[in-house]
Amino acid sequence: MRGWRVLAAAFSLLSAGTASAQNRADQRAFLGLYKELVETDTTLSAGSCTRAAEQIAARLKAAGYPGDAVMTFAPPDHPREGGIVAVLSGSDPALPAVLLLGHLDVVEARRADWARDPFTLVEEGGYYYGRGTFDDKAQSAIWADTMIRLRPLTPRRTVKLALTCGEETTFAFNGAEWLTRTRPDLIAAGFVLNEGGGGRYGANGRPDMLAVQVGEKAAQNYTLTATNAGGHSAQPVTDNAIYALADAVQAIRAHSFPVSFTPTTRAFFAAMVPGAGAETGAAITRLLADAGDAGADAIVSRDKTFRASLRTTCVPTLLSAGDAENALPQRATANINCRLFPGETVENVLETLRRLAGPEVTVTANQPIRPTAVPLAPDPAILAPMTQVAKRHFPGVPVVPMMSAGATDGVFFQAIGIPVYGVPGMLVEGGMTGIHGRNERIRVKALYAGRDYLFDLVKAYAEPARR
Structure with missing residues (x-):
């Protein structure tokens, strides 16, 4: 039936x-x-x-x-x-x-x-x-x-x-x-x-x-670049451009930008409480009262839509590395696509990405740079x-x-x-x-x-x- x-x-x-x-x-x-x-x-x-x-x-x-x-x-x-x-x-x-x-x-x-x-x-x-x-x-x-x-x-x-x-x-x-x-x-x-x-x-x-x-949000792309002298793949070393890039990407993956609210997102999350379920609804209420409540954030952010509405997000979308299958890479790059929360600046996110990527990887903001x-x-x-x-x-x-x-x-x-x-x-x-x-x-x-x-x-x- x-x-x-x-x-x-x-x-x-x-x-x-x-x-x-x-x-x-x-x-x-x-x-x-x-x-x-x-x-x-x-x-x-x-x-x-x-x-x-x-x-x-x-x-x-x-x-x-x-x-x-x-x-x-x-x-x-x-x-x-x-x-x-x-x-x-x-x-x-x-x-x-x-x-x-x-x-x-x-x-x-x-x-x-x-x-x-x-x-x-x-x-x-x-x-x-x-x-x-x-x-x-x-x-x-x-x-x-x-x-x-x-x-x-x-x-x-x-x-x-x-x-x-x-x-x-x-x-x-x-x-x-x-x-x-x-x-x-x-x-x-x-x-x-x-x-x-x-x-x-x-x-x-x-x-x-x-x-x-x-x-x-505003969209902004950044490029991570790791460089190396390279060499023959028959003699691998730990100093590898791909390894350095992978470490930087992993650091960005593990990072969560802080929770922020606008008048609109406050109204949105308040409207979501009744239908969100007991646990999530209670967590939203706590987060509205204290944006720094990490436990409440963890519960609310299980929903990818909610998580994206709470903060700036950055995610790798393109990767490129190496010139030959039998050569150690001399260059490895990644595009990081960020969605900046209202009020967040391109420069502040750039500094955060540079800190996460570490000294072995350069980070640049791609053109065009859109308005905040x-x-x-x-x-x-x-x-x-x-x-x-x-x-x-x-x-x-x-x-x-x-x-x-x-x-x-x-x-x-x-x-x-x-x-x-x-x-x-x-x-x-x-x-x-x-x-x-x-x-x-x-x-x-x-x-x-x-x-x-x-x-x-x-x-x-x-x-x-x-x-």
């Missing part, structure tokens, strides 16, 4: 998703935009964000946006890494604009690693499969679609759209950074709505939490519409402020004084549904539910009136 129940549930999800995609004309139009975006390869190695930006620009102009309200850009030295900015002017210049931010680029995807072509949108078993189906082409498509749907309205508040390239690759040209540095007039806004929030499905398959990101993440206190005026609209679309599901353990392009906007919020509405499952991995997917039902929620949320901020 259990098998039949699982099969029936799967059929129900598939039917709901298919009906959702086909019943409403506006959903069919959105699916065309979303499909085109997913099927446009925007990887750094072989794709083109510029092409994707031009496709969206064409759709906006077809919807009635004048040419001066839509700008595509691609610096000459990065012709495939372009983006788009669009503006729907409001009637009240006293109201600061809201900026809808997304990124067009995606993580690399090798066809040989995937069960399906990563750049063909496939609907199967109640899911859409494809690279970027969630990160971040779902929200980018929704933002572009929202601008199209708002076009017949006259908002009181100006609504802006910025879809850029380079978010997924630290060393690539970053369109968001370029806009904030060279064209801040284009993206000037009172606040930004971005990725990084969302929510999650519980084990029962129903939404159990909506998350709004209030603040985030800014702690952001939740603004009730921004959060209230998120909660109110959620009551209609996700009745009974709590909206919880959280800090993202990852990093987004929001850090560039916060650096110039524009607060950034990762919106709720796009729900994810356990295991992150292949985001940054193989066979990335999103529930069909989640995509359309998120689209409806986010459109109503932007309308709530824009306060539109019919022409």
Whole structure:
């Protein structure tokens, strides 16, 4: 019987998703935009964000946006890494604009690693499969679609759209950074709505939490380098570049940065207490009272999500050593990817890594060096519409402020004084549904539910009136 129940549930999800995609004309139009975006390869190695930006620009102009309200850009030295900015002017210049931010680029995807072509949108078993189906082409498509749907309205508040390239690759040209540095007039806004929030499905398959990101970590890479004179492998010695590097990596593995809190993470952990279980809930309460409580930290940090939300983290992600299989290595390197807690500086983490690595290993901070993440206190005026609209679309599901353990392009906007919020509405499952991995997917039902929620949320901020 259990098998039949699982099969029936799967059929129900598939039917709901298919009906959702086909019943409403506006959903069919959105699916065309979303499909085109997913099927446009925007990887750094072989794709083109510029092409994707031009496709969206064409759709906006077809919807009635004048040419001066839509700008595509691609610096000459990065012709495939372009983006788009669009503006729907409001009637009240006293109201600061809201900026809808997304990124067009995606993580690399090798066809040989995937069960399906990563750049063909496939609907199967109640899911859409494809690279970027969630990160971040779902929200980018929704933002572009929202601008199209708002076009017949006259908002009181100006609504802006910025879809850029380079978010997924630290060393690539970053369109968001370029806009904030060279064209801040284009993206000037009172606040930004971005990725990084969302929510999650519980084990029962129903939404159990909506998350709004209030603040985030900053990503920074460091390089460990061990050097040695080398020699013949037939005469090994303990003075080996790989050994020195391995000792440094082990020291970093054993190190835990101290627990820290922002107003947002305090609110998040307080909200987690009731559902965390007796032991973990009690430990969270102790840790909130005393961030130095090592015993409480050990219990709470068993959960990798909790641990990442409590502190700066550093982890090796790339290793390279040696020149030949029969020679002692003359050089060994490791990339250490760190996620810096708001307020933490690149220089302070560099000093910590140098201390841990020891004198035999050099440590350098890799370029580019991003701005320090800014702690952001939740603004009730921004959060209230998120909660109110959620009551209609996700009745009974709590909206919880959280800090993202990852990093987004929001850090560039916060650096110039524009607060950034990762919106709720796009729900994810356990295991992150292949985001940054193989066979990335999103529930069909989640995509359309998120689209409806986010459109109503932007309308709530824009306060539109019919022409």
